[in-house]
Every structure is written in structure tokens, then in C-alpha cells.
Amino acid sequence: MQKAKAIELEIAVVDGVELNGTWNRMFEPRVISEYDLSVLEEITNIPGAESLGYCYQCGKCTAVCPVDSVGDYSPRKIFRRTQLGISLLDSPDLWLCTTCRNCLRVCPKEVNMIDIMPAVREQAVLEGKAPAELLTAFENTARYGNPIGESARKRADWTKTAGVPVPVMSQKKAPVDVLWFVECYPAYHPRGKEASAALARIFAALGVDFGILGTEEKCAGDSQRMAGERGLFEMLAEHNIKMLSKYRFNEIVVTDPHAYNAFLHEYPKLGGEWPVRHYTQFLAEKLAGVNFVKGIKKRITFHDPCYLGRHNGEYEAPRSLLRALPDVELVEMGHCKQTSYCCGGGGGGMWLDGFTRDYASERLSERRVKEAVEYGAEILAVSCPYEVPRFEDAVKSTGHDGQIQVMDIAELMAYCMGLNEGLAIS
Amino acid sequence: MANTDTVLIVGAGPGGMEAARTVAELGKKVLLVEAQAEIGGTPYASYATLTPDLQETEAAMGHIVRGIRHNPSIDLRVNTRVVKSEGDIGAFHVTLENPDATQTVVEVGAVVIATGFQHFDPGRETQMYGYYEYDDVITLVDAEAMFKQGKIIRPSTGQAPDSVAFIQCVGSRDRQIGNKYCSKVCCGIASKQSIEIKRMLPNAKVFIFYIDMRMYGFWEDQIYWKAQEEYKVNYVRGIVTEVIRRGGKLLIKGEDTTMGRPVEVLMDLVILSVGMEPSKGTVQMSKIFSVPREEHGFLQTVGGPLDTVSTPVPGIFVAGAAAGPKDIEDTVSMGGAAAAKAVGALNRLALEV
Numbered sequence: 001m002q003k004a005k006a007i008e009l010e011i012a013v014v015d016g017v018e019l020n021g022t023w024n025r026m027f028e029p030r031v032i033s034e035y036d037l038s039v040l041e042e043i044t045n046i047p048g049a050e051s052l053g054y055c056y057q058c059g060k061c062t063a064v065c066p067v068d069s070v071g072d073y074s075p076r077k078i079f080r081r082t083q084l085g086i087s088l089l090d091s092p093d094l095w096l097c098t099t100c101r102n103c104l105r106v107c108p109k110e111v112n113m114i115d116i117m118p119a120v121r122e123q124a125v126l127e128g129k130a131p132a133e134l135l136t137a138f139e140n141t142a143r144y145g146n147p148i149g150e151s152a153r154k155r156a157d158w159t160k161t162a163g164v165p166v167p168v169m170s171q172k173k174a175p176v177d178v179l180w181f182v183e184c185y186p187a188y189h190p191r192g193k194e195a196s197a198a199l200a201r202i203f204a205a206l207g208v209d210f211g212i213l214g215t216e217e218k219c220a221g222d223s224q225r226m227a228g229e230r231g232l233f234e235m236l237a238e239h240n241i242k243m244l245s246k247y248r249f250n251e252i253v254v255t256d257p258h259a260y261n262a263f264l265h266e267y268p269k270l271g272g273e274w275p276v277r278h279y280t281q282f283l284a285e286k287l288a289g290v291n292f293v294k295g296i297k298k299r300i301t302f303h304d305p306c307y308l309g310r311h312n313g314e315y316e317a318p319r320s321l322l323r324a325l326p327d328v329e330l331v332e333m334g335h336c337k338q339t340s341y342c343c344g345g346g347g348g349g350m351w352l353d354g355f356t357r358d359y360a361s362e363r364l365s366e367r368r369v370k371e372a373v374e375y376g377a378e379i380l381a382v383s384c385p386y387e388v389p390r391f392e393d394a395v396k397s398t399g400h401d402g403q404i405q406v407m408d409i410a411e412l413m414a415y416c417m418g419l420n421e422g423l424a425i426s
Numbered sequence: 427m428a429n430t431d432t433v434l435i436v437g438a439g440p441g442g443m444e445a446a447r448t449v450a451e452l453g454k455k456v457l458l459v460e461a462q463a464e465i466g467g468t469p470y471a472s473y474a475t476l477t478p479d480l481q482e483t484e485a486a487m488g489h490i491v492r493g494i495r496h497n498p499s500i501d502l503r504v505n506t507r508v509v510k511s512e513g514d515i516g517a518f519h520v521t522l523e524n525p526d527a528t529q530t531v532v533e534v535g536a537v538v539i540a541t542g543f544q545h546f547d548p549g550r551e552t553q554m555y556g557y558y559e560y561d562d563v564i565t566l567v568d569a570e571a572m573f574k575q576g577k578i579i580r581p582s583t584g585q586a587p588d589s590v591a592f593i594q595c596v597g598s599r600d601r602q603i604g605n606k607y608c609s610k611v612c613c614g615i616a617s618k619q620s621i622e623i624k625r626m627l628p629n630a631k632v633f634i635f636y637i638d639m640r641m642y643g644f645w646e647d648q649i650y651w652k653a654q655e656e657y658k659v660n661y662v663r664g665i666v667t668e669v670i671r672r673g674g675k676l677l678i679k680g681e682d683t684t685m686g687r688p689v690e691v692l693m694d695l696v697i698l699s700v701g702m703e704p705s706k707g708t709v710q711m712s713k714i715f716s717v718p719r720e721e722h723g724f725l726q727t728v729g730g731p732l733d734t735v736s737t738p739v740p741g742i743f744v745a746g747a748a749a750g751p752k753d754i755e756d757t758v759s760m761g762g763a764a765a766a767k768a769v770g771a772l773n774r775l776a777l778e779v
Contacts, residue, residue, distance in 0.1 A: 058595070058637040059681030062688055063667035068681075069688060077686060106667050108600035334670065 004030055036085030043088050048119030052088075054109040055079035061103035061111075066342040067096050070360040070367060075103045075113050089124045092359055095131055099226045099347030101310040105338060114226075114311075117347060121228025130228060137351035138229050141236070145218035146184035147351060156214035158186075158193040164204035168214035175248035178203075178210040178282070179274075181240075181263070183256040184219050185385035191392065192385045195408035199255065199279060201419040202410060206286055210253070216243040220259035222266065222307075227348025234270065237262070241272035251275040253282045255410075257307035257384045258346070264312060278308055280383050280409060284317040287324050293418040295327030296425060300412075301377035302330070303368060303391070304340035305384035318383045321409050325416045333375045341368045345386030365394035373400055379425070383409045402426070428516030430776040431455050433768045434534040436508055436711055439467020440487070440754050441746025442540035443494050444761030445768075449538075450499035452769040457534060458494065459522060460504045461707060466491050468542055469754060474573035476754060477611065477618045478648040511537075511714050515741025516775045535775065536741045536768040537715060539725060540761065541707035543747035546597025546605070546700040555593065555669045555698055562587075562676055563669055563696045565596075566612065569619055578623050580695050582674070586627050587694035591678055592616040593666045594636040598701030607722050609701030610751040613640045616699045617649040617659070624657040633660045633693075635680060664689065669696055701751070708748040715742050724750040735764040743768050 005028045012024035044053040055076060062074035073096045078088060088094050097117045104112055124130055130138075140149035159166035167176070180203070185192040203210050221229075221236035244252070252274050254260045263276040283290075302322055308314045315337045322330050335341040344364030349356065353363070369391055372380045380391055391406040405426065414420035433449045435442050438460035446456045462471070469476060470487050479486075494500055503522065509529070510521035518537060522530045545567050548557040557563050561582040572578050580587050594616060598609040613636065620632045634653075639661065641650040653659040664683035669676050675692040682689050704723045712719050717737045720726040725744045728736050735743045743764035746757035 056599075056637065057683055059664035059683040060667040062664075062681030062683075063679040072686070074681070076681065076683065108595075108602060110601045339668070 035083060039085045039087045040082045043082055043120060046119045046123055048115040051110060051112045052079055052116050055111050056109055058108060060106045064102040064106055066100060066364050070362050070364065075111055088120050089127065089129060094120060094124055095352055095355055096359055097347055098342050098344055098349040100306040100342035105310060118226050118228055122230050125228040131352060131355040133354050134227060134348055134351050138224060138232055141219050141224055142232055146188060147219060148184060148188050150188040153215055155187050155217060158196050161193065162197040162200040164201050166200050167211040169211045169247045170214065170216060172211050176209050176211040177250050178208055179249035179252045180210050180212050181252050181254045181259055182212050182217060183259050183385060186255045189389055191388040195410050198414035198420050199410040202414050202417065205417055205419055206289060213243055220262045222258040222262035223346065223348055223350060237267055237270050241267060241270060244272065251277060253277050253279055255279055255385055257305040261307045261311055278314065280318040280321055281314060284320045290417060292326050292416045294416055296325055296412060296416060297327045298378045299329045299331055299376055300379040300381050301333050301372050301375055302381045303387060304337055306342050306346050308383065309337060309340055318409055321413055322381055325412060331375055331377060333371050335371065341371065343368060343387045343390045345390050350386050363394060365390040366398050369394040369398055369400060373404055378404060380404055380406045381409050381412060382406060428775050429533050429535040430516065430772040432457055432534045433536045433538060434520055435538045435540060437540035437542060437707060438465035439540060439542050439746065440469060441757040441761040443490055444758045445538045445540060445745050445765040446494060446500050448762045448765030449769055450497055454769050454772065456500040457532060458500050458502045459506045459508055461507050463505050465494060465504065472567050473570045477614045478645050480618060508714055515771060535772045538743045538745055538764045538768055539711045539748050540745040541711050541748045542705050543702035544705040546703055548596055548698055548700060557698060560671055560676060562694065565698045565700045566615055566619065569697050573622055578626055587630060589631045589693045590623055590695045590697065591693045592620065592634040592697045592699055594699045595665060596698040596700045605701065607751060608640055611753045612699040612701055614645045614649055617653045620653050620659040621657045624659065633662055635662050635664060635666050637665050702747055715739060717742055724748065735760055735767055741771055
């Protein structure tokens with residue numbers, strides 16, 4: 001409940017007299033004495049941010065905004081605060097949105113945060129107002145081609161642990177059917193690398209003719225774009241398009257839904273147009289030829305990645321893979337498919353955990369893990385490389401270690417195909 | 427030879443009936459065509475009481491309906507559809523069709539279209555508020571059907587609800603759905619229904635979740651203040667986004683926008699305040715009489731606020747919700763105005779001849 005806030009100083013000196021505690025108590029002014037409308041005008045004049053001015057305050061977004069459920073943030077509130085003269089450019093609100101698209105799904109006025117956020121953030125970045133940890137991720141990406149800050153030369157090192165040949169296009173010197181765009185977390189993060197190895201083994205077992213760019217690949221950049229670094233995104237896209245253009249292949253398969261989004265909607269604008277599928281879509285079509293040799297007698301639930309589901313409408317492919325795994329019981333959480341909750345990693349959230357901590361009662365990933373546990377899931381299956389690390393941290397921080405495991409669908413599938421003996425399903 | 431004595435009126439709801447009565451009073455003949463077996467239109471068929479005065483519909487409208495049936499100047503054809511029209515003012519040759527597909531061609535001098543609206547169907551959007559999923563999510567129309575039987579119950583149990591939530595603006599004011607307009611009457615009808623529920627169930631908690639209460643004119647104190655002050659109905663600013671089943675109840679999720687806090691409250695019964703869309707008959711008449719539809723899909727009129735009944739086609743007029751969301755008051759006013767203009771047009775034509 002919003003109440004008048006008392007301000008008490010330990011000691012206040014008034015006319016040379018020391019007053020302490022309740023004797024100097026004051027209250028923050030609560031009266032709105034001015035609506036500085038120039039602020040709303042300034043924000044909605046930014047190309048892409050026009051629709052913020054369309055809000056008619058119904059509040060539908062608030063109920064489905066994952067960030068509001070752990071804090072005090074929703075598109076409706078952003079409009080009111082901006083109308084009141086609190087500039088989004090200076091407000092922490094600007095960095096809390098994960099661009100999960102749930103507000104746009106229900107908004108009767110089509111206030112489009114998916115356009116507003118990157119547009120206003122770009123302005124804030126130019127004005128030097130972005131949080132430091134986000135700038136670090138941008139700098140890493142610019143310098144090393146990945147936001148983590150890992151060496152660019154080590155981008156293909158994970159292939160050594162795959163146990164099957166992972167052809168690198170520059171060495172293969174022959175056309176392939178599938179160009180696998182691996183992305184950063186699947187190439188560098190320890191758990192991401194395990195999922196990549198599993199996917200490589202699945203490809204090999206299915207006889208997929210594939211290759212990767214290896215060290216020629218850089219981050220696809222979509223989350224940097226959503227976080228306000230369009231210039232960096234364009235640089236990365238131009239590089240990747242140039243590298244991809246050197247080789248002949250029939251389609252791109254991506255591990256990362258954010259890369260999927262970029263290849264589907266953004267790269268074509270910059271001259272890079274290829275057929276692209278998420279790996280779950282690619283594998284779902286090949287299910288008939290998959291030989292499963294063992295089952296997983298577990299209750300599994302699936303977390304829809306925002307950029308595969310709500311952004312691009314794919315809900316079925318990952319589920320068809322999970323349903324095909326022998327002995328698996330697939331359960332749906334209350335928030336699933338179109339209404340799915342968010343892991344908190346999108347739109348730059350992956351690099352803002354320190355910043356958002358001050359504005360949220362808990363992480364979105366923690367809330368999601370609690371929901372999975374509430375629905376009795378023993379395995380939380382994911383298909384976005386942001387999610388294994390985020391949810392595994394959340395399993396620990398919410399005290400559910402040993403109760404629920406987080407696995408990429410590729411890991412589970414490889415396990416059932418007898419290709420992932422190392423996977424410890426407890 | 428121009429026909430200057432007959433006005434065809436399509437649709438026998440409040441607007442069509444008022445147009446028919448007025449044309450008859452002004453001394454012309456009326457051909458009143460109604461597709462349904464009964465006349466009286468949507469309010470008479472679907473509403474137990476009228477807004478804002480809570481009169482029983484039968485008591486309020488029964489005598490008008492009977493007056494139409496017995497008026498010698500009104501040739502009433504029920505179960506009849508207009509399927510074709512040729513010609514112009516003074517000589518419209520209109521083809522009528524019976525349920526057995528018998529067609530008759532009639533000649534009329536002018537036409538009043540009063541084909542009204544239909545209620546928005548929440549199922550049209552993907553699982554909107556779970557209307558087709560949860561028994562205890564109903565619409566204003568479903569609630570009226572219960573009121574006609576003198577009750578309000580939870581369909582899932584047959585028991586009286588302890589808590590009821592109205593959700594406003596369902597299918598209205600929504601760019602994504604494509605209905606960019608306010609349906610005008612739903613705020614009043616929800617308030618009226620909340621009074622009726624409290625009369626039957628004084629201990630029930632009744633909530634109306636709204637974006638803006640549109641209680642124009644006298645509706646403000648006649649129903650809004652009355653509901654809040656006398657019947658203790660609770661108005662909460664902020665709309666419900668989703669309805670989810672929890673246990674045997676319905677969890678409504680939304681925002682209390684004046685408090686700026688999310689709402690997750692259990693309810694026994696949820697009533698969707700569904701808005702208006704052009705009826706199928708209105709869409710068909712637009713094609714048959716070549717009357718264009720305005721950008722919201724209703725029949726176009728030419729005079730803006732200063733002529734609410736003339737269409738771009740000379741000799742064709744419109745009354746009521748065929749021209750956009752209307753309450754009964756406006757519908758009846760338009761019925762009279764359309765009749766007067768139609769008769770005036772025929773009189774001018776008679777002078778020219």
C-alpha cells in the first residue's frame with residue numbers, strides 16, 4: 001500500500017538547534033503539482049516508441065507482465081509515469097523489460113513494448129545511461145564476438161567433447177545441407193556445451209549433413225538489439241552474413257530462439273536471407289527416423305522460450321519431441337504456450353541480473369522453477385540456451401536442488417537415443 | 427410511375443417498430459419485414475428487463491408489439507427475408523423470401539433498414555476468458571436468460587453464487603479484435619444486472635471491473651450511483667486479463683489500476699459484458715441495398731451528428747444499432763426520424779410527379 005513516506009534524519013540542525021529522530025520528521029510531498037508533458041512527447045517522438053502514447057490504462061498488461069509479478073512495473077505504469085514527467089530514459093523501468101511479448105498479446109490498443117524498448121534503450125545507450133553490467137556485455141560482444149567475454153578463438157573448442165566429428169565449414173570446403181548456427185552460450189557455457197555435444201551426436205546419428213562456422217561465427221546479436229545496441233547488432237549481423245555467404249548450404253538450423261528471431265526477421269533486412277529453423281523444428285520433422293533405445297520414467301514439463309513461442313508462434317515442435325521420448329509423462333504448467341512465463345533472460349535480462357535484483361522480490365527464473373515444482377515436474381525441459389544456466393541457478397536458490405533437474409531437449413533426446421550416457425538423470 | 431405511398435421497413439425491433447408506427451401515423455403504408463417468427467428484436471427476445479429503468483421487458487414493450495400486429499396500415503411479414511433489391515427511390519423492387527423459399531417481388535418507394543446488432547462472441551478470440559471452457563463464465567445475455575427464470579446461479583453447480591465479477595469491454599474498444607468502438611450500453615446493462623443480482627442475493631459480493639464507466643446522461647444516478655449506493659455493488663477500476671480455474675472456483679487475474687497492484691481473486695461467477703457487432707442481417711442489407719459500411723462495419727450515414735438516419739443511397743434510411751452501437755432510447759428516436767425522412771422523401775417525389 002502506498003503511504004506517505006516519513007523522512008527522519010538522525011540529526012538535523014535547524015537555526016543552530018540540533019533536532020534528532022521524530023523531532024525532525026518530515027513527509028515526502030505527495031501532491032502532483034505538475035504534469036511535465038514534454039517527457040511523454042520526447043519519448044513518443046523516438047521512432048518505434050510512438051505506441052507508448054496509445055495506452056488507455058486498462059491494466060490488462062499488468063496481470064500478465066512477469067516483471068510486475070515480482071516488482072512494480074508494467075507497460076501501463078510506464079505510460080502513467082512518463083505522463084507524469086518521469087523520463088523512461090532515466091528510470092530503472094527501462095531496463096526491467098525482458099521483451100517477453102506477453103503484454104502485447106493482451107493489449108487492446110497494441111502498445112508495442114517490443115518496438116518501444118529497443119528504441120528508447122538505444123537513445124539511453126547513446127546518452128550513456130545504460131547500466132554498467134549491460135555495457136560490459138556489449139563491450140565483450142564487440143571485442144570477442146560473445147557477451148560472456150570468452151576468447152573468440154575458443155568458439156569451436158566444445159566440438160572436441162562432442163565425440164563425433166563436427167565439421168567446420170572453412171575446413172570442410174564442400175557444401176552442406178544444414179548450416180548449424182551454434183551461438184554463444186551453446187559454444188561457451190559449460191551446460192550449453194553439453195547440450196551442443198548432445199545435439200551434434202543426434203545430428204551424426206541421423207546422418208545429417210551439417211557444418212558449423214566455428215571461429216568465423218559471432219553472436220547473432222538479437223538480444224543486444226533488444227537491449228538497445230542496434231549499431232552493435234548490425235555490425236554482428238554484417239559479419240555473420242558475410243561469413244555465411246562464403247558457403248553453400250540449404251538451410252540454417254539454430255540452437256537459440258533469439259538467433260532464430262534474428263535470422264527470421266532482422267537479417268533479411270540486412271541482406272541475409274536463408275531458410276531457418278529452430279533445432280526442435282528440424283528434429284520434429286525427423287522423428288519418424290529416430291531410434292529410441294531407452295526411456296525416461298519422469299514427469300517432465302516444458303518452458304516455452306518467449307522468442308520461439310510468443311514471438312514466432314512455435315509451441316508444438318518441442319512438445320512433439322518430448323512426447324516422443326519413451327516413458328515420459330509430459331505435464332503442462334498453468335502458464336504455458338501463449339501464456340508462458342519468462343525466464344528473465346530476454347531483451348538483455350541475461351546481463352542485468354545484478355541491476356534487476358534491486359527492483360524485484362525474486363528472479364523470474366525462480367518464480368518459474370517454483371511453478372514447475374508446484375506442478376510436480378521432476379525435469380524442467382528447455383530449448384533456449386539462456387535457460388539451463390538461469391533455471392539451474394534458480395533451482396539452487398529456491399532450495400529445490402535434488403528435486404528437479406533442468407535439461408535441454410537435445411540432452412534428453414540424445415539420452416533416449418543412447419547417445420548421452422554421461423547424462424545423470426536422478 | 428413512382429410508388430410514393432409505401433415504406434419498406436426491414437427488421438421489427440425497437441427501431442423498426444417505431445419507424446413503422448411513425449410512417450403509419452404520417453399516413454403512408456408500411457411493409458414491415460422480420461426474419462424471425464417473433465417481433466420486438468433483440469431486447470424483447472433476450473432481455474428480462476430494460477436499462478435504465480429496470481422495467482420488465484414484457485410490460486414495457488408488449489403493448490407496442492401488439493399495436494404493430496393490429497395496425498391496419500402495417501403489413502407485417504414475419505419469417506421473411508429480403509434477398510434482393512433493384513431500382514431507385516420511388517421504385518425499389520424488393521424480393522422477399524419465405525422459409526419455404528417462395529419469393530415475392532414488392533414495389534416500395536423508400537426503405538428503412540433496422541436490422542440491429544449481434545452480441546460479440548467471446549469464443550471468436552482464442553479462449554477469451556475461457557467462455558467456452560468454464561461453465562461459470564457467462565455473458566450478459568446468458569445472465570438475462572436466467573433472470574427471465576427469476577434466478578441467478580452458477581451453471582456448474584446450480585447453486586447461487588457468493589461472489590460475482592462483471593468484466594467490461596469484452597469485444598469492444600479493442601484494436602486486436604478489430605472492434606475499435608465503445609458499445610455504449612454494456613456499462614449500464616452490467617450495472618442494471620448487478621442490481622438485479624443483489625435484489626435476488628443480498629449477501630452476494632458483486633464486483634464490476636472496468637476501464638472507464640460510460641454512464642452518460644441520467645444513467646449516472648439512475649443505475650451507477652444506485653448500484654453503488656443502494657445495492658453496495660463494488661466498482662474496481664482495472665480490467666481483468668485472464669480467468670483461470672482454481673479448485674471449484676474461477677481465479678480472475680487483472681490489475682487494480684488505482685492501487686497499481688495486480689489482482690488475483692477467486693469468484694464464483696464471471697459475467698462478460700459483451701459488446702455489439704453488426705448483425706448478419708445488417709451486413710446482408712448493406713450488400714442488397716448497396717449501402718456502404720463505415721469503418722467499424724456498421725451502415726454508413728451521411729450527416730455526421732446532424733443527420734443520423736440518411737444513408738448515401740437516396741430513399742434508404744437506417745435506424746438503430748444497424749448504424750452503430752445504440753441504446754434503446756437512441757434506437758427509438760432514430761426510428762421516428764428515419765420514418766419522418768422516408769415519408770418526407772416520398773412526399774417530395776409525389777409533388778415532382
